[in-house]
Amino acid sequence: MGKRVGIIGVGQTHHAAKRLDASGVELIAEAVSRALDDAQLTIKDIDAIVIGNMDHFENINYVDMWAVDGLGACMKPVFKVTTGGTTGTTVGACGYYHVASGLFDVVLAVGWEKNSESDTQAAISTCANPTLERDPFAGAIGPLATEYSMYMKAFGATEEDAAMVAARDRNNALRNPYAHSRQAVTVEDVLNSPMLSYPIKFLDMCPRSDGSCAVIFACEEKAKKLCPKPAWVHASVVRHDYTHFGDLEWKFMPTLERASAAAYKLAGITNPLKEFDVAELYIPASTCGVKWMDSLWFCEHGGAPALIRKGTFEMDGELPINPSGGVISTNPIGATALIRIGEAAWQIMGRAGERQVEGAKKALATGFGGCSWSDVMILGADLP
Amino acid sequence: MSDWKDDVEILVHEGKISVPYSWTVGSTLSRFYCELRDNGKIWANRCPSCGTTFVPPKIKCINCYEEPHDWVELPGTGTVETYTVVRYEEPSMHPRKAPFVYGVIKMDGADTGIVHFIGDVDPEQVKVGMRVEAVLEDEREGNILDIRHFRPLA
Amino acid sequence: MEKVAIIGVGYTKYAQNSPLTFAEMVFEATTKALEDAGITRDEVDNVVSVSSDFWDGRTISSMAISDASGAYGKDITTVEGDGTFGALYGMMRILSGSFGVSIVCAHHKGTESNMNGITNCAFDPLVERKLGLDAVSSAALQARRYMSKYGLLEEQFALVSVKNHGNAKKNPIALLPMDITVEDVMNSRKVADPLKVLDCSPVTDGACTLILAAERQAKKLTTNKKRVWMKGVGHCSDAFRLGDRDLADMRALKKAAKRAYEMAGISDPLKEIDFAEVYDAFSYMEPLWLEGLGICDDGKGCEYLERGWFNADGKFPVNVSGGRLSANPVQSAGLYAMAEAVLQLRGEAGERQLDGVETALVHGINGMCGQSHCVWVLGR
Numbered sequence: 055m056g057k058r059v060g061i062i063g064v065g066q067t068h069h070a071a072k073r074l075d076a077s078g079v080e081l082i083a084e085a086v087s088r089a090l091d092d093a094q095l096t097i098k099d100i101d102a103i104v105i106g107n108m109d110h111f112e113n114i115n116y117v118d119m120w121a122v123d124g125l126g127a128c129m130k131p132v133f134k135v136t137t138g139g140t141t142g143t144t145v146g147a148c149g150y151y152h153v154a155s156g157l158f159d160v161v162l163a164v165g166w167e168k169n170s171e172s173d174t175q176a177a178i179s180t181c182a183n184p185t186l187e188r189d190p191f192a193g194a195i196g197p198l199a200t201e202y203s204m205y206m207k208a209f210g211a212t213e214e215d216a217a218m219v220a221a222r223d224r225n226n227a228l229r230n231p232y233a234h235s236r237q238a239v240t241v242e243d244v245l246n247s248p249m250l251s252y253p254i255k256f257l258d259m260c261p262r263s264d265g266s267c268a269v270i271f272a273c274e275e276k277a278k279k280l281c282p283k284p285a286w287v288h289a290s291v292v293r294h295d296y297t298h299f300g301d302l303e304w305k306f307m308p309t310l311e312r313a314s315a316a317a318y319k320l321a322g323i324t325n326p327l328k329e330f331d332v333a334e335l336y337i338p339a340s341t342c343g344v345k346w347m348d349s350l351w352f353c354e355h356g357g358a359p360a361l362i363r364k365g366t367f368e369m370d371g372e373l374p375i376n377p378s379g380g381v382i383s384t385n386p387i388g389a390t391a392l393i394r395i396g397e398a399a400w401q402i403m404g405r406a407g408e409r410q411v412e413g414a415k416k417a418l419a420t421g422f423g424g425c426s427w428s429d430v431m432i433l434g435a436d437l438p
Numbered sequence: 439m440s441d442w443k444d445d446v447e448i449l450v451h452e453g454k455i456s457v458p459y460s461w462t463v464g465s466t467l468s469r470f471y472c473e474l475r476d477n478g479k480i481w482a483n484r485c486p487s488c489g490t491t492f493v494p495p496k497i498k499c500i501n502c503y504e505e506p507h508d509w510v511e512l513p514g515t516g517t518v519e520t521y522t523v524v525r526y527e528e529p530s531m532h533p534r535k536a537p538f539v540y541g542v543i544k545m546d547g548a549d550t551g552i553v554h555f556i557g558d559v560d561p562e563q564v565k566v567g568m569r570v571e572a573v574l575e576d577e578r579e580g581n582i583l584d585i586r587h588f589r590p591l592a
Numbered sequence: 593m594e595k596v597a598i599i600g601v602g603y604t605k606y607a608q609n610s611p612l613t614f615a616e617m618v619f620e621a622t623t624k625a626l627e628d629a630g631i632t633r634d635e636v637d638n639v640v641s642v643s644s645d646f647w648d649g650r651t652i653s654s655m656a657i658s659d660a661s662g663a664y665g666k667d668i669t670t671v672e673g674d675g676t677f678g679a680l681y682g683m684m685r686i687l688s689g690s691f692g693v694s695i696v697c698a699h700h701k702g703t704e705s706n707m708n709g710i711t712n713c714a715f716d717p718l719v720e721r722k723l724g725l726d727a728v729s730s731a732a733l734q735a736r737r738y739m740s741k742y743g744l745l746e747e748q749f750a751l752v753s754v755k756n757h758g759n760a761k762k763n764p765i766a767l768l769p770m771d772i773t774v775e776d777v778m779n780s781r782k783v784a785d786p787l788k789v790l791d792c793s794p795v796t797d798g799a800c801t802l803i804l805a806a807e808r809q810a811k812k813l814t815t816n817k818k819r820v821w822m823k824g825v826g827h828c829s830d831a832f833r834l835g836d837r838d839l840a841d842m843r844a845l846k847k848a849a850k851r852a853y854e855m856a857g858i859s860d861p862l863k864e865i866d867f868a869e870v871y872d873a874f875s876y877m878e879p880l881w882l883e884g885l886g887i888c889d890d891g892k893g894c895e896y897l898e899r900g901w902f903n904a905d906g907k908f909p910v911n912v913s914g915g916r917l918s919a920n921p922v923q924s925a926g927l928y929a930m931a932e933a934v935l936q937l938r939g940e941a942g943e944r945q946l947d948g949v950e951t952a953l954v955h956g957i958n959g960m961c962g963q964s965h966c967v968w969v970l971g972r
Contacts, residue, residue, distance in 0.1 A: 448611045453649065455649055459717070461717045461718055463718055464718075467718050467719070492836070493835075494719055494833070500831045500836060519737065520733045520734070520736040520737035520740065520839065521733070521736060522729055522732035522733050522735075522736055522784045522785050522786075522787075523782075523784065523785040524729050524732075524784045525781075525782045525783060525784060525785070526728075526783055526784070528708050528709075528712075528724065528726070530709070531708060531709060531712050531724040531726065532724035533722065533723065533724055540723065540725065540729055540732075540733060541733075542733055542737070542834055542835050542839070543835075544835075550833070550835045550836050551834070551835030551836075552835050553719075553720050553723065553725065553733075553833070553834050553835055554723065555723065566736065566737075566740040567740075581718075581722060582718075582719050582720070582722050582723065583722055583723075
């Protein structure tokens with residue numbers, strides 16, 4: 055059986071639309087240095103490193119090799135993992151497996167992206183099959199808009215429900231000094247913002263950011279020695295099911311349902327809404343913040359709008375979601391899902407500053423990516 | 439395998455990923471390139487901890503992960519550590535026509551080498567250990583091609 | 593520590609301009625690997641794919657092989673780099689206790705893309721990329737450095753090519769089985785001195801899949817004959833910029849090898865290991881890597897090569913498959929090398945079977961001029 059693993063340090067850059075002051079490698083170094091400081095370690099304490107991003111956003115081949123200076127990876131084991139939008143959780147899971155395997159004791163996991171350096175939607179469009187789907191497929195917004203239209207029709211959800219999610223996440227970001235977009239918005243502001251692709255409006259949708267995040271994983275023995283309150287990894291699960299876009303299920307999110315069900319089983323969670331104290335979810339558009347709540351087993355299919363209207367997921371609600379401001383406020387794609395893990399870890403470690411959920415003991419982090427890729431990681435204050 | 443596969447005409451779709459890029463140079467290399475562009479100087483930086491001097495300059499020392507704070511100007515001369523004569527054409531990639539010479543030049547005053555062209559010399563005459571100096575372009579834009587190439591020291 | 597076994601291997605025949613899509617290639621390799629292991633997809637609980645958006649010309653390219661690799665409904669992830677690193681992650685995931693049986697698959701369709709352009713993108717866009725460097729021209733810089741450091745000759749490198757293309761004649765899937773001489777290599781077209789065409793590996797298409805299993809599952813699912821154990825593994829990266837490294841100094845490879853040998857309990861690799869598949873993307877790489885792997889002293893690789901040590905009938909056979917010089921599907925090359933070692937260890941390598949082999953060394957690289965290495969010790 056594998057080793058138990060705890061997160062003992064998290065670092066992230068101040069994310070922005072364009073970080074002109076820092077090259078990609080400098081951005082990575084910034085996150086890594088902060089994670090080392092957070093864990094009170096030096097690079098010498100790191101046994102192995104894993105990094106991820108998306109190739110076509112910066113056009114760097116062999117990123118793990120190119121980033122060695124920023125990672126502090128010279129003469130260390132390093133390799134790259136990448137799965138599109140879920141790259142951040144993929145990197146986090148890979149850091150976890152490095153340690154859980156017993157092969158390495160202290161491992162640095164790094165996600166980064168400099169979206170300002172390319173045309174994000176042009177790059178994303180190349181994920182579609184070049185001989186079947188690339189020509190008609192247009193970026194990330196269309197599919198998300200389509201799925202929410204179907205959800206609205208099936209369950210009576212509204213544009214306003216989504217706008218409430220957008221306002222929640224955007225206002226939460228005001229308490230997060232690292233967030234890219236920090237502006238107070240009302241539900242009306244969201245509803246009145248320009249339409250991108252019905253029913254998704256400008257303020258419903260995530261931005262693209264420059265940023266990096268680094269998370270340090272350690273084995274039980276080291277974590278206990280190095281960190282007063284590690285965030286223990288209770289489960290890490292991934293599900294993915296793409297062949298062609300036409301094959302996907304649109305009314306609910308099968309991969310998220312399966313991934314979260316498997317993760318809850320591993321972590322012994324039977325009532326997620328009650329048992330989690332906080333969640334950092336990869337919600338790329340506010341509409342997903344409605345529909346996907348069903349698929350996380352917080353309620354029956356179609357039950358999400360009622361929970362949202364009750365304020366269940368607000369900071370003072372039953373299960374605060376995205377105290378950090380979430381993806382809608384900050385989205386350096388290869389780092390985005392790792393920020394979910396890092397923020398969830400900080401909540402458990404009690405280091406989330408102004409956005410701390412008091413006494414958080416169990417946290418849920420997710421990753422989402424194209425197409426229909428769902429990752430779930432569960433962290434806890436108690437040993438798994 | 440079913441035999442219809444023997445008869446089918448196999449098609450190939452041509453394509454190209456055309457995404458524009460604009461890479462942020464960052465503080466460290468911007469300083470290097472600004473010195474090169476504006477003052478025609480080649481600068482290196484040095485790790486305060488282990489003393490290694492890097493050119494092109496580093497954001498972090500590869501040995502210590504310290505910031506190499508100290509900046510030093512290099513004389514622009516060096517020694518060819520290795521080289522190759524490139525004889526194939528790749529017009530969209532190569533800034534000059536083959537045959538041309540790449541070398542790794544160990545710069546005087548630095549502990550690392552810099553990769554660049556070796557020019558003003560018959561490619562067949564380039565040798566390991568040859569002493570060379572940087573030749574700068576007259577019109578400089580703030581990138582690595584502001585150094586035109588390295589040429590043999592007279 | 594718990595043990596992990598390779599219980600099945602499958603691959604496509606090496607090709608150029610394969611009529612299959614890369615997903616179809618992965619399907620073929622994975623289907624064969626499952627057949628080889630004698631198990632069904634249902635007995636697999638996770639998949640590690642090896643995929644590169646650059647080579648595939650497609651963002652999130654691994655999603656295109658999700659169904660082909662049997663990942664539907666399973667935990668799947670993707671390593672970008674050589675297949676040996678994918679196998680390492682497959683092993684880690686099993687050792688973590690989370691999984692019992694892993695598919696590790698890698699594909700590469702080199703003939704669909706432009707190798708020089710893609711490897712040019714491995715250089716820093718802020719510095720070396722503008723100079724137009726690529727895998728071939730940078731390898732030439734390394735070859736020259738290796739020659740000048742130890743006084744080696746191009747003819748000695750040519751011998752690697754002669755040996756490996758000759759070995760390929762006994763490998764039914766190899767792309768370039770050839771009877772050639774040192775003169776043939778020396779007279780072949782100059783590419784980037786000191787490299788000539790016959791010093792370089794061919795652009796190749798190919799997919800390869802390994803099935804890994806934890807000890808308990810391996811013993812339940814397969815017979816002893818099928819199982820090859822992953823005894824040791826190590827990986828390590830050197831500095832990025834070519835000028836930051838001494839290109840003939842194998843310090844990163846030495847560190848990776850040391851770790852792999854320690855894990856496998858090997859103190860004298862030359863004595864305790866029977867043969868090797870090393871990453872000979874260019875002829876000079878074989879002796880250089882063998883030095884880094886501790887099979888011979890620094891600077892002595894070519895001397896022992898000339899003495900016939902690394903021939904199929906020599907003291908320490910290297911690249912009996914024909915090596916990467918005879919077929920080099922970059923992303924999947926390392927997995928093919930592991931599959932070759934598995935066949936040898938099982939005694940199923942046909943005409944090229946080595947006698948009485950118990951322990952194999954497999955090596956893969958990432959980045960330019962072998963910046964990063966992954967070293968495997970596999971055994972019966």
